Amino acid sequence: MDMPIYKKLSYIYKSELTSFHMPGHKYGKIYEKLGYDKYMDKLYKLDTTEILGTDNLHNAQGVIRKSQDNTKRILLADMDPVDREALDLLYLVNGSTCGIEAAIMTACKSGSSIIMNRGCHQSAYNACILARVKPIFVKEEIDKENNILMGARPEDYLDAIRSNPQASAVFITRPSYYGMSQDIDQVVELAHEYQMLVIVDEAHGAHFGLSHLLPKSAVYSGADMVIQSVHKTLPSLTQSSILIYRKRALDTARLTSVLSMVETSSPSYVMLMSIEVCYDIYEKSGRVLMQNLMNNIYRFKRGLKDYKVFTTSDPSKIFVNTIEKGINGYDFAKVLRHRYNIQVELSNYSGVLFLATIANTKSDFDKTLVAMKDILDRKLFSVLADFKEDISEHARQERFQSIGSIYRSRPISLDLPVAIPERGMDLSQAFDADKEDIRIEESLGRISGEFVIPYPPGVAILAPGELVDQDLIDFLVRARDINIDINGMESHSLETIKVIK
Numbered sequence: 407m408d409m410p411i412y413k414k415l416s417y418i419y420k421s422e423l424t425s426f427h428m429p430g431h432k433y434g435k436i437y438e439k440l441g442y443d444k445y446m447d448k449l450y451k452l453d454t455t456e457i458l459g460t461d462n463l464h465n466a467q468g469v470i471r472k473s474q475d476n477t478k479r480i481l482l483a484d485m486d487p488v489d490r491e492a493l494d495l496l497y498l499v500n501g502s503t504c505g506i507e508a509a510i511m512t513a514c515k516s517g518s519s520i521i522m523n524r525g526c527h528q529s530a531y532n533a534c535i536l537a538r539v540k541p542i543f544v545k546e547e548i549d550k551e552n553n554i555l556m557g558a559r560p561e562d563y564l565d566a567i568r569s570n571p572q573a574s575a576v577f578i579t580r581p582s583y584y585g586m587s588q589d590i591d592q593v594v595e596l597a598h599e600y601q602m603l604v605i606v607d608e609a610h611g612a613h614f615g616l617s618h619l620l621p622k623s624a625v626y627s628g629a630d631m632v633i634q635s636v637h638k639t640l641p642s643l644t645q646s647s648i649l650i651y652r653k654r655a656l657d658t659a660r661l662t663s664v665l666s667m668v669e670t671s672s673p674s675y676v677m678l679m680s681i682e683v684c685y686d687i688y689e690k691s692g693r694v695l696m697q698n699l700m701n702n703i704y705r706f707k708r709g710l711k712d713y714k715v716f717t718t719s720d721p722s723k724i725f726v727n728t729i730e731k732g733i734n735g736y737d738f739a740k741v742l743r744h745r746y747n748i749q750v751e752l753s754n755y756s757g758v759l760f761l762a763t764i765a766n767t768k769s770d771f772d773k774t775l776v777a778m779k780d781i782l783d784r785k786l787f788s789v790l791a792d793f794k795e796d797i798s799e800h801a802r803q804e805r806f807q808s809i810g811s812i813y814r815s816r817p818i819s820l821d822l823p824v825a826i827p828e829r830g831m832d833l834s835q836a837f838d839a840d841k842e843d844i845r846i847e848e849s850l851g852r853i854s855g856e857f858v859i860p861y862p863p864g865v866a867i868l869a870p871g872e873l874v875d876q877d878l879i880d881f882l883v884r885a886r887d888i889n890i891d892i893n894g895m896e897s898h899s900l901e902t903i904k905v906i907k
């Protein structure tokens with residue numbers, strides 16, 4: 407066995423990559439710094455299962471229950487104890503993905519409908535397919551200059567609630583992947599007047615409680631189910647997440663049984679323990695570390711004065727526009743990685759997103775500032791970074807070429823279709839129906855059998871069950887010409903589209 411995964415991980419480990427990406431523990435640096443490595447050092451020695459003395463995640467009454475309660479107390483320390491008592495907190499080991507699926511399937515019965523923002527995560531669409539729930543979409547706001555998903559406007563949710571009083575729930579993504587948050591107090595209030603449950607995808611907001619400079623969690627707005635990816639913005643292992651819910655608001659037995667449908671029956675205790683370690687750090691040093699992080703970010707942004715930095719609601723998400731410097735974000739990310747050993751969270755055509763957490767050090771920011779200045783000075787083509795990595799000559803050439811490709815960056819102008827297409831069939835029916843591939847130019851009026859998600863900005867412009875219109879055809883033909891990334895479509899060359907037979 408060649409062990410390609412092991413080899414790749416070993417390379418990354420040896421290269422001591424500077425991480426501005428998930429997971430939030432940044433290759434364990436924070437555990438070493440704070441002395442938690444005795445718990446986290448040899449995880450295989452702690453990897454156990456349901457034996458005498460451990461607990462059952464799906465019906466927690468022992469150590470898991472106790473740990474979840476401790477975390478709730480830490481996370482909601484500033485909440486009135488009576489309000490806190492009305493909430494419960496569950497650990498999740500299949501990411502926020504399973505929390506979102508469970509929340510939607512708990513709130514919505516088969517055939518019912520849910521109001522949700524168009525730019526929601528794929529797991530929310532998937533939950534609708536699994537549970538045969540009808541989505542009613544609220545338009546996503548997009549910052550066109552930076553290709554950033556802004557979330558949907560509160561007033562659009564309010565309109566959608568008034569126009570669809572039959573809906574069972576409202577699904578809100580807050581913050582967006584890029585760190586944009588809106589005030590949702592009124593949305594929650596109106597939804598409750600209409601007897602709708604409110605689910606908030608707070609996958610990117612697990613750290614909100616650590617500083618008054620960050621938005622408040624939707625738990626404080628009265629949302630009924632809030633899902634956070636602990637692993638994204640706090641130090642815990644990948645896939646570890648939590649779900650906070652209002653006990654009285656929903657059918658808790660249904661939530662338990664739905665969770666056991668979408669989550670493994672062999673939960674990783676190592677992952678569960680990493681959540682516990684994370685909230686121990688959160689309680690003991692979280693606020694101080696967050697204040698240090700905010701100071702580092704402030705200095706970093708000041709150092710980036712020659713770049714346009716997008717202002718987000720969450721300062722720890724730093725989006726730097728690079729295309730106005732003539733380098734698209736994809737190429738910029740490659741230069742950062744291959745020449746400077748710095749990995750960003752994501753790149754889109756317009757720029758790059760740094761995801762900073764309390765595990766990032768001052769030297770991570772200093773090193774990145776040097777790199778960012780270097781790139782502007784066009785000192786790009788000196789030697790590649792020494793990654794302490796044994797790479798082949800072929801790989802080395804590939805890296806040079808990808809760095810050289812910045813000369814190919816060019817402006818792309820491609821407007822997304824703005825209207826949400828008309829629906830011809832339910833999402834879940836379309837998922838099941840027989841499909842065929844036809845030429846895009848011949849698809850006018852046909853019902854789509856697949857998603858069309860241009861990247862950037864990563865929002866669906868067509869979903870299964872929706873009708874193909876002329877705007878969409880024009881968009882796809884142009885996207886084909888300029889070679890834009892489209893997720894969801896089987897035809898990568900954008901020749902054909904999958905439609906219902």
Ligand SMILES: Cc1ncc(COP(=O)(O)O)c(C=O)c1O
Pocket residue numbers: 500501502503504526527529579582583607609610635645647
């Ligand atoms: C907005 C949003 N929601 C939910 C998820 C799913 O989270 P997880 O990776 O914890 O399953 C993601 C993942 O990137 C996301 O960006």
